[in-house]
Amino acid sequence: MRTEAALYGLVMAFALCVPLLGIYPVFMMQLLCFAMFACAYNLLLGFSGMLSFGHAAFFGSSAYATAWLATAHGWGPAPAILAGMAVAALLGLVVGSLAIRRRGIYFAMITLALAQLVYFVCLEAPFTGGENGLQSVPRGRLLGLLPLNSDVIMYYVVLAAFIGVYLFIRRVIHSPFGQVLKAIRENEARALSLGYAIDRYKLLAFVLSATIAGLAGSLKALVLGFATLSDVLQGNSGEVILMTLLGGTGTFFGPVVGAAIVVTLQQYLSDVAGGWVSVIIGAVFIACVIAFRRGIVGELAALRARRRAR
Amino acid sequence: MSEIFGIPVAVILGQLMLGLVNGSFYAMLSLGLAVIFGLMGIVNFAHGAFYALGAFAALIGLQQFGINYWWALLLAPIAVGVVGIVVERLLLRRLYRVDPLYGLLLTFGLALVIEGTLHQFFGASGRSYPVPPALQGVFNLGFMILPIYRAWVIAVSIVVCFATWFVIERTRLGGTLRAATENAPLLQAFGVNVPLLVVATYGGGVALAALAGVLSAPVILVTSSMGSSLVIVVFAVVVIGGMGSILGAVISGLALGLIEGLTKVVYPEASNIVVFVIMAIVLIVRPAGLFGRE
Numbered sequence: 001m002r003t004e005a006a007l008y009g010l011v012m013a014f015a016l017c018v019p020l021l022g023i024y025p026v027f028m029m030q031l032l033c034f035a036m037f038a039c040a041y042n043l044l045l046g047f048s049g050m051l052s053f054g055h056a057a058f059f060g061s062s063a064y065a066t067a068w069l070a071t072a073h074g075w076g077p078a079p080a081i082l083a084g085m086a087v088a089a090l091l092g093l094v095v096g097s098l099a100i101r102r103r104g105i106y107f108a109m110i111t112l113a114l115a116q117l118v119y120f121v122c123l124e125a126p127f128t129g130g131e132n133g134l135q136s137v138p139r140g141r142l143l144g145l146l147p148l149n150s151d152v153i154m155y156y157v158v159l160a161a162f163i164g165v166y167l168f169i170r171r172v173i174h175s176p177f178g179q180v181l182k183a184i185r186e187n188e189a190r191a192l193s194l195g196y197a198i199d200r201y202k203l204l205a206f207v208l209s210a211t212i213a214g215l216a217g218s219l220k221a222l223v224l225g226f227a228t229l230s231d232v233l234q235g236n237s238g239e240v241i242l243m244t245l246l247g248g249t250g251t252f253f254g255p256v257v258g259a260a261i262v263v264t265l266q267q268y269l270s271d272v273a274g275g276w277v278s279v280i281i282g283a284v285f286i287a288c289v290i291a292f293r294r295g296i297v298g299e300l301a302a303l304r305a306r307r308r309a310r
Numbered sequence: 311m312s313e314i315f316g317i318p319v320a321v322i323l324g325q326l327m328l329g330l331v332n333g334s335f336y337a338m339l340s341l342g343l344a345v346i347f348g349l350m351g352i353v354n355f356a357h358g359a360f361y362a363l364g365a366f367a368a369l370i371g372l373q374q375f376g377i378n379y380w381w382a383l384l385l386a387p388i389a390v391g392v393v394g395i396v397v398e399r400l401l402l403r404r405l406y407r408v409d410p411l412y413g414l415l416l417t418f419g420l421a422l423v424i425e426g427t428l429h430q431f432f433g434a435s436g437r438s439y440p441v442p443p444a445l446q447g448v449f450n451l452g453f454m455i456l457p458i459y460r461a462w463v464i465a466v467s468i469v470v471c472f473a474t475w476f477v478i479e480r481t482r483l484g485g486t487l488r489a490a491t492e493n494a495p496l497l498q499a500f501g502v503n504v505p506l507l508v509v510a511t512y513g514g515g516v517a518l519a520a521l522a523g524v525l526s527a528p529v530i531l532v533t534s535s536m537g538s539s540l541v542i543v544v545f546a547v548v549v550i551g552g553m554g555s556i557l558g559a560v561i562s563g564l565a566l567g568l569i570e571g572l573t574k575v576v577y578p579e580a581s582n583i584v585v586f587v588i589m590a591i592v593l594i595v596r597p598a599g600l601f602g603r604e
Contacts (some may be wrong), residue, residue, distance in 0.1 A: 051411045098590055101597040105353045105410055106549060110593065113546040116539070117586040124579055234542065238418060245415065279426035285419025289412050290404055 015159055025151040026223065031263045032162045033220040038243040038255030039169055040212035045241070046250035047173050048205040049185030053108045054095065054115025055213050055240050060232030061118060062088040062214030067134040067227035068127055077140045077148055081218040088214020089207055091118070096206030100199055103188075112234065119232045133228030137221055148222065158219055165212055170252060172208065181205055213240075235278075242281065245288050248295030257296055317575055323454040325571040331460050331529065333567015334467035335361075338522040339544045340551065340559040341471055342515035345478070347553050348491045349511045352402060352413035357544065358537025359424035360516045363390050364523025365532045366428055369439055379442035379528075386524045387517035394516030398509050421538065428534035436531025463525050470521065471560045478556060487511065546589040552602020562600060 014021075018028050037059055044050050062084035069075040069083055099110045122128045129135070139148035148154045172178050183191045184198050192198050221227045230236060239262060247258025262281075269277045292299050314322060339357055346354050354360075367386035371377035377385060397420065405412050441459045449456040478484035489497050490507055498504045523537075530536065544563075551562030566585050574581040592600060 051414070053414075098593050101593050102549075105347075105414060106553075108411065108414055109353065109545040109549055110589070112542055113549065113586050113589055116542045116546075117583045120582040124582075234538075238422070241415065241418075275430050276426065278422050279430070282419040282422025282424075282426060285422065286401065286416055289416040289419065290401060293408070293412065 019152045019155060025155040027263075027267065029151075029155055029158045029223040030220065031260055032158050033216045033223060034240070034243065034263050035256045035259035036162050036165050036219070037213055037216035037240050038247070038259040039166060040209045040216060041240045042244045042249065042251075042255045043169055043172070043212070044205060044209040045244055046254075047178060047185065048181045048202060050100075050202065050206065051104075051108045051241075052099070052111040052206075052209075053234070053237055053241070054111035054113075054118075055210075056232050056234060056236035057095065057115035057118040058088040058092055058210040058213040059217035059220075059236060059240075060122065060227070060229075061091055061217070063217035063221035063227040063231045064122060064128055064134065066218035067137040067221045070137050070140065070222070071134055072127070076144065077142050077222055080140075081215065081222070084218035084221075085211050085214045088217070089211040092207040092210025092214075093203070096203050096210070100202045100206065112237070115232070115234060115237060119229070119234070122229060122232045128227075131229065133226055133231075134221075135226050137225045137227065139222050139225070154223065158223065161215065161219060165215065166252075166256075169212070173252075177201070177204075238285075239281070242285055242288070244295075245293075246284065246295055248298035248301075251295065251297040251301065254295050254297035261296075320454050322572075322575050325575045326568060327454075327456065327460060327464075327571070329567045329569070329571020329574070330564065331463050331567070332570060333564040334464050335522050335526055335540070335563075336544055336547050336567055337471055337560045337563030338467050338525075339519055339540070340547045340563050341474055341556060342518040343544060343548055344551075344553050344556055344559040345474070346512055346515040349487065350402070350406070350413070350508055351410045352405070352417065353410070353545075354512075354515065355414055355417035355541065356397075356420040356424065357417075357516075357519050358539075358541030359421040360390055360394065360519040360537070361523040361526075361540065362428060362532075362534060362537040363393065363424060364520025365439070365527040365536065366432065366523075366534075367520065368524045368527050369437060369532055372439065379524075382524050383521070387520040390520035390523075391513040391517035395509055395513040397516075398512040402512065403505070403508070421541075425534050425538060432534060434533065434535075436533045439527035439532055441528040459528055463529065466525060467522070470518070474518070475556050475560070543585050546585050550585075550589050550592045550599060552599025555601040558599070558601025 019025055037055070041052070041055055044052055044055075065087040066080045066084035069080040070077070075083070095111060095114045098114065099107050102110060123130065139154060141147050142157060146153055146157065148157065173181075180191065180196055180201050183194075184196070184201060188198060217227075217231060220231070243258035243262045244255045245258070246261060247256065248254025265280070265284075266277060269280060273280060288295070294302060313319065339361060343354055343357055346352060364386050367389050368377075368379070368382035371382050371385065372379075401416060401420070402413065405416060445459045445462050447458050449458060449461065476484075478487060486497070486502055487507060490502070490504055494504050526536075543566075547562050547566050548559065550566065551558040553559075566588065569588065570581055570584055573584045580587075
C-alpha cells in the first residue's frame with residue numbers, strides 16, 4: 001500500500017510539473033485523452049468481462065458532436081462536451097442493449113458491426129464534413145472564464161478531468177455495484193441465480209464506459225481542434241484494446257501505462273518507421289496475447305505478490 | 311415490364327447480380343469462419359487479411375512469374391493455406407486453453423501485420439487484375455446483359471460451398487470433424503490425431519478465404535485494405551446466420567448480398583449499412599441468429 005501511494009504521488013508530481021519540464025503540452029493532453037479512453041474501456045473489459053470491439057463509435061461520435069456544436073453553433077466548451085457525452089451515452093444505450101443479448105465472441109462481433117454502422121453514418125451524414133471531418137474547432141472559454149486557447153490552462157483542465165474520471169472509476173469498482181459486475185465477470189450463471197438482474201448491471205456498465213469514452217473523445221476534439229473519421233474507425237477501437245491489454249486488463253493504472261506507451265510509440269515511430277507503424281502495433285498485439293496476457297502492471301503486481309509469498 | 315417503380319428492370323437485375331457476386335464472397339468467407347470457429351472456438355479476425363493475401367498472391371504470380379489465372383486459382387489458396395498452417399502451429403495453438411476472446415485479439419493483431427506489410431510493399435492505390443481471356447465477354451440473355459466472369463464467380467462459389475457442405479456433412483472425414491467439434495478429448499482417446507485435424511481445418515478455412523480473394527481479383531481493385539471492411543460485414547452475416555450451421559452461413563451470405571444489391575437500386579445511401587441494420591433487427595427478434603441454436 002505504501003509503495004502504491006508513493007508511486008501515485010510521483011506520477012501526480014510529474015503530471016503537475018509537465019508544463020515546467022518543457023514537454024509539449026498538446027502531446028501530454030493527447031496522451032491523457034487516450035488514457036481516459038483506455039480507463040473507460042477497462043471498466044468494461046477488465047471489470048465486467050465484456051470485450052467491445054466498437055468503442056471508437058462512442059469516442060468518435062462524441063468528438064463529432066462536440067466539434068459540430070462548437071464550430072457550427074458556437075457552443076462553449078462545457079455545454080459542447082456535455083452534449084457530446086450525452087450523444088455517446090445514448091449511443092451506448094442503443095449498442096449496449098443490442099449487444100448484451102449475446103455473449104463473448106458474438107458480443108465482440110456485434111459491437112464491431114454496429115460501430116462500422118456509426119462509421120458509415122459519420123462518413124455520409126451532411127454535417128460531418130465527409131472525408132475531411134470537422135476542422136479548426138475553437139476551444140473557447142470554459143464557463144466563460146478560463147481561456148482554453150492557452151495550452152497550459154487547457155492542459156490543467158484535461159488533467160483535472162482525467163483525475164476526476166480516474167477516481168470515479170475507482171469509486172464505481174469499489175462500490176457494491178462494482179462488486180456485482182466482478183461477480184458477473186467471474187460467473188454469470190451464479191450471479192443470475194443469486195437474484196441479480198445481470199442484464200441491467202451489464203447495460204449500466206456499458207453506458208458508463210461509453211459515456212466516459214465520449215468525454216475522452218470530446219476533450220480530444222477540443223485539444224487537437226478536429227474530429228475526423230480516424231476517431232470512429234475500427235483501428236481506433238483496436239488501439240484502445242491494445243492500450244488496455246498492454247498495460248494490464250483489470251488493473252487500475254494499467255490502461256494509463258498502456259496508453260502512454262502506445263501514444264508515445266505512435267508519435268515517435270511515425271518519424272522512424274513510417275508506414276511500418278501498424279505492423280509494429282500488430283506485432284505488439286500478438287506478443288501481448290501470446291507472452292504476457294496480464295499486461296505490464298498486471299505482471300508487476302503478480303511479481304510482487306510472488307516475492308511477498310516467499 | 312421494362313420498369314418497376316420507375317426503375318428499369320435491367321438496372322435492377324444488374325444490381326441484383328452484383329449483389330449475388332458480393333453474396334458469393336460473403337458466403338465463402340463466412341463458411342470458412344464457421345468451420346474454423348466450430349472446431350477451434352476461434353473467431354478468425356485475420357480472415358479478411360487472408361482474403362487480401364489470396365488476391366495479392368494471384369497478382370504477384372501473374373506479374374512476377376507469369377502464372378495465369380487458372381493456376382493461380384489452385385496455387386494461391388495452397389500458398390496462403392501454408393501461411394495459415396504456420397500461423398496455427400506457431401501462434402494459435404498456444405491459445406486453446408485460454409478464453410476464446412484471446413484468439414480474436416491475436417488474429418486482429420495478425421490482420422494488422424499482414425495488411426500493414428501489404429500496404430508497405432504495394433501502396434494504398436488499388437491494382438487491377440485482368441479478366442482471363444476465356445471468361446471475357448458477356449451473355450446476352452435478352453432481358454439483361456450478364457458478364458461471363460460474374461456468372462463464373464457465382465457458379466464457382468456455389469460449387470465450392472456445396473462441396474464443403476458435402477465433405478463436412480456427408481463424408482467420414484466430415485464426421486470425424488464434427489465429432490471433434492463436439493468432444494475433442496474423447497475423439498483423441500479413440501486414436502484420432504486431433505491436432506492434425508485442427509491444423510488442417512485452419513489451413514483449409516484460410517485457403518477458402520484466399521480462393522475468394524483470387525476470384526474477386528478481376529472484379530474489384532486489389533488493395534491491402536480490401537479485406538478489412540469486408541470481414542466486418544462477414545461478421546455481421548455470421549451473427550445473422552448463426553455460427554453453428556454451414557448451410558445457414560451460405561444462405562445468409564447469398565441473401566444478404568442480394569439485399570445489399572437491391573438497396574443500391576432503391577436507396578443507395580443505405581447500401582453500406584443495410585447488413586448492419588438487418589443484424590440489429592435479427593438480434594431483437596431472434597438473438598441466436600436465423601439458423602442458430604442456443
